[in-house]
Amino acid sequence: MVLGFTLSEEGVAILHDALACMFKFSDDVCLEAKKDKLILTTLNISKSAYICFTFAASRFFSRYHFEGNSQYRDRFFCQLYVRSLLSVFRARQCGGESTGRESVIERCEVAIEDGPGKKSRLIARVTCRNGITASHSLAFEPKTPTHAKFDKTEATNHWAISSRTLRQLMDHFGPGIELLDINTDDDTRVVNFTCFTEKVQRRGANSNEAVLKKPLHTNIAVEMDEFDDVQVEDKLHIIISVKDFRAILQHAQMISGDLTACYSSPGRPMKLSYNSDGVLCEFILMTVGEEDAISQKHKTGRANSAVANAGRQELDSGARRASSVVNESQARNTQAKAPAKVQTKTQAQPQAQGSPRNSAAQQKTPPRPRQPGFDIRPQPNPPASARSTRSDSLFVGQVDDDQQWEPLDEEEEEEAQNDRLEWNSNNEPKPSTLRISSYANPTIQTNASEPDQPMSGLEPTQRLSQVRRFGLFSS
Amino acid sequence: MRFKTDLRNIRTFSKLVAALNSLEKIAWVRLDDDTVRFTVIPDTGSQVWASLSVDLIFDSYHIQSAEPNNTINLELPLGPLQRALKSAAGSNQANLRLTKRDGIPMLSMTIHAMTKDGAADARERGAPYGGGGHGYGANPDDPFGEDIFQQESLELIMKREREKVITQDIPVRVLHPDTVETIMQPKVREPDVHIQLPPLLQLKAISDRFTKLAMTTSSSSGRGGASQNPKLELSANMFGSLRLRLAAESLDITSVWDGLENPELDPSQLTIPIDEHPSTRFKQAGPDTWATVRVDGKDWSRVLSVGRLEGRVIACFADDHALILYVYVPHHDDSSAEDVVTVSSITVLFN
Incomplete structure (x- = not known):
């Protein structure tokens, strides 16, 4: 055994939350174990966001023992598939249909075995309150973790604020926005959070109509007094991806406490961090470059350039350069072992979620069906159970439930609501009439735009190249 | 401007x-x-x-x-x-x-x-857990790393809540x-029947159910029917009855509301004498004379979502021609105007 630790019920939940957060950025996670801490890191596919969770050995775990072996003397590292870890640590997973406390995880013992003559496995033994013990055996790939570099001395701008306050503020931002501009104004003593998009509107639309397609432009001014430790250059605009920021806040509000941001200038990385008892969460995000920021301020025709350029900005990976030699030798080692490993795994776990190696390939093919991104609004539809109850009873109580007023074709409406407003670009010149009604039946439109959508199976909905254009975003 | x-x-x-x-x-x-x-x-x-x-x-x-x-x-x-x-x-x-x-x-x-930054909702989560979580953070005195795991006091989080x-x-x-x-509110002839609708939530629940039934039956009898939205038949008389009917190939269902109010018309608002008003004729013709319109089930469902305004809704039927709903929105938090129903009206027109 190289590494063994035990998680309490709460520890399992926290680890699950952390993995769920990572899953919004990447499919893989690097696990790194040392004597005093366990580190989970990941880098998103466009290398614009790096996530690092550090769990203190003595405070987070009920038991933690790093043994090491000849190969891994001071630290052990490997890469795993996030999805498979998520399913291991999912609460209530051994409960069957009962949802009471019986089925709740009581503790989880994890052991990692590796070394000559041994199978490389992460073995998780989950004990539930109802007495059921589930054992999972996951294969992993030895891979040196990549750590993004962040120069603390360079990041002279910083502030801290309650993560829950920030999370609630995000509720005010509407759908269809991509970028978040954080800027300060010393005169009014406020920090502004501005959301906007530079997505090119659908071509061919009458310019007047295109105006109405623009999403809500939202600015939130928060007094500097509400921040801790604010020190920011006046009028500095720093721009990051809204999606990343939301994913981070979604997790941060669960951990609670203050979120600290450190950054230097546009085009340089920004670090967001927060911690709770025994867990330190750090995120390094690439910000949109200055020239781009300027072009965004003064709207130019190449509105998209900012986003595209932002994608090309990658985080410096300190590890890669420094340890490239190590990497290589490591890789050679791996190469020898890996093929056999993959095979045995598929035999042992026929329905295993695929090895990390495969998953890397997977990323290049269809993007995995994303978990429903963090929804800042309340669910547009009631949960399925509520809906079925409603349709089963003729008479509904006179509760003030706004959902009841939703029109019948809810699925259709939901689509329309979740999507950014897109008007049917009707080019027919009808100057005498109002263009109020150029919005055709949304279903017809959808069908028309995707005529050769296969009927079954999970097919990619978008070309990866299309997504790549917005390189900053991991989806 | x-x-x-x-x-x-x-x-x-x-x-x-x-x-x-x-x-x-x-x-x-x-x-x-x-x-x-x-x-x-x-x-x-x-x-x-x-x-x-x-x-x-x-x-x-x-x-x-x-x-x-x-x-x-x-x-x-x-x-x-x-x-x-x-x-x-x-x-x-x-x-x-x-x-x-x-x-x-x-x-x-x-x-x-x-922002509602209460300490109460800290660590909200779906999974039922909590309590008994020993081991996690059991030893706050333990020195870990470079003092990065500071303990936060609650006051620090709660402080300085600003607008x-x-x-x-x-x-x-x-x-x-x-x-x-050039955009004009459509002119519709004087209605034959005007009636106050039952609670819209109820009406909507039943209408939606009818529409769903119609969609189920039409989809089972062939895909052609799916493209056309089901039609519901709405009728009312001047004797407080409203009828909702779905007539499809294989089924014919009707819901009837009785005892609804047919509000009195204000003669001063009319362009014609009240005796000549079509509703008077419908009244004289007795309770078996109905004014009927056919509405698109899905459209009707969307229209009925005005019910969320909690207003009083008067439906005006022009037989076989149009249905107009007038929604009177009450002034909610105007304490000076006691229960006054406003002239605010929403007109919904069906063709």
């Missing part, structure tokens, strides 16, 4: 916008000295002409334009407006003004709000009077 106002009755405003938004994504808004009118005209389906007295949703209202009555015509997307109003709900204060940003006209909503200023800019188009001149 100037328009600036504080918002009041945000909940009502928000519900109105939600109801309109279920029918069409863009609305024409006509503002003048006394009224605010929201109009939606979908390609197919029902139109809404909603006239509200300014003080129902606005306060400290200032409007100024070169047009008579200081009229301003705007075209605006309802989704963003609804979204902005949602953000304003629960705020301390919110106002709305017409402005320009980067040369583009905007309806800018400024909201002063607080936030949220600005929501809704893109709008300012319409030239000539553009809207």
Whole structure:
């Protein structure tokens, strides 16, 4: 055994939350174990966001023992598939249909075995309150973790604020926005959070109509007094991806406490961090470059350039350069072992979620069906159970439930609501009439735009190249 | 051209916008000295002409334009407006003004709000757990690393809650009077029957069920029927009865409401003597004389979402021709006007 630790019920939940957060950025996670801490890191596919969770050995775990072996003397590292870890640590997973406390995880013992003559496995033994013990055996790939570099001395701008306050503020931002501009104004003593998009509107639309397609432009001014430790250059605009920021806040509000941001200038990385008892969460995000920021301020025709350029900005990976030699030798080692490993795994776990190696390939093919991104609004539809109850009873109580007023074709409406407003670009010149009604039946439109959508199976909905254009975003 | 106002009755405003938004994504808004009118005209389906007295949703209202009555015509997307109003709900204060940003006209909503930063909702989560979580953070004195795992005191999190200023800019188009001149509220002949509808939630639940049934039966009898939305038959008489009927190939179901009110007409509002009014004839003809219209089930469902405004709804039936719903929106938090029902009316037209 190289590494063994035990998680309490709460520890399992926290680890699950952390993995769920990572899953919004990447499919893989690097696990790194040392004597005093366990580190989970990941880098998103466009290398614009790096996530690092550090769990203190003595405070987070009920038991933690790093043994090491000849190969891994001071630290052990490997890469795993996030999805498979998520399913291991999912609460209530051994409960069957009962949802009471019986089925709740009581503790989880994890052991990692590796070394000559041994199978490389992460073995998780989950004990539930109802007495059921589930054992999972996951294969992993030895891979040196990549750590993004962040120069603390360079990041002279910083502030801290309650993560829950920030999370609630995000509720005010509407759908269809991509970028978040954080800027300060010393005169009014406020920090502004501005959301906007530079997505090119659908071509061919009458310019007047295109105006109405623009999403809500939202600015939130928060007094500097509400921040801790604010020190920011006046009028500095720093721009990051809204999606990343939301994913981070979604997790941060669960951990609670203050979120600290450190950054230097546009085009340089920004670090967001927060911690709770025994867990330190750090995120390094690439910000949109200055020239781009300027072009965004003064709207130019190449509105998209900012986003595209932002994608090309990658985080410096300190590890890669420094340890490239190590990497290589490591890789050679791996190469020898890996093929056999993959095979045995598929035999042992026929329905295993695929090895990390495969998953890397997977990323290049269809993007995995994303978990429903963090929804800042309340669910547009009631949960399925509520809906079925409603349709089963003729008479509904006179509760003030706004959902009841939703029109019948809810699925259709939901689509329309979740999507950014897109008007049917009707080019027919009808100057005498109002263009109020150029919005055709949304279903017809959808069908028309995707005529050769296969009927079954999970097919990619978008070309990866299309997504790549917005390189900053991991989806 | 100037328009600036504080918002009041945000909940009502928000519900109105939600109801309109279920029918069409863009609305024409006509503002003048006394009224605010929201109009939606979908390609197919029902139109809404909603006239509200300014003080129902606005306060400290200032409007100024070169047009008579200081009229301003705007075209605006309802989704963003609804979204902005949602953000304003629960705020301390919110106002709305017409402005320009980067040369583009905007309806800018400024909201002063607080965040609810209570300690109570710390670590909300779906999974049932909590308590008994020993081991995690059991030893706060343990030195770990470089002092990065500081313990936060609660006061630190709770302190200094300040008001936030949220600005929501809704893109709008300012319409030239000539553009809207030609858009007229459809003229419909005097109705044969007018009746107060039963609670709309009930009516909607049953209508939706009928529509679903119709869709199920039509899809089982062939795919051709799916393209056409099911039609519901609505009838009313001048003796307090409303009938909702679904007649399909394989089934014929009817729901009847009795004891509804047929409001008295105000002769002063009529262009013809009351004796010559069609409703009088329908009344004389007895309870078996029904005025009937056929409505599209899905469209009807969307229309019925005006029920969320909790107003009194009068349906006017022009037999085999049109159905008009008048929704009277009550002034909610106006304590000075005790239970006064306003002249604010929303007209929904069916063809």
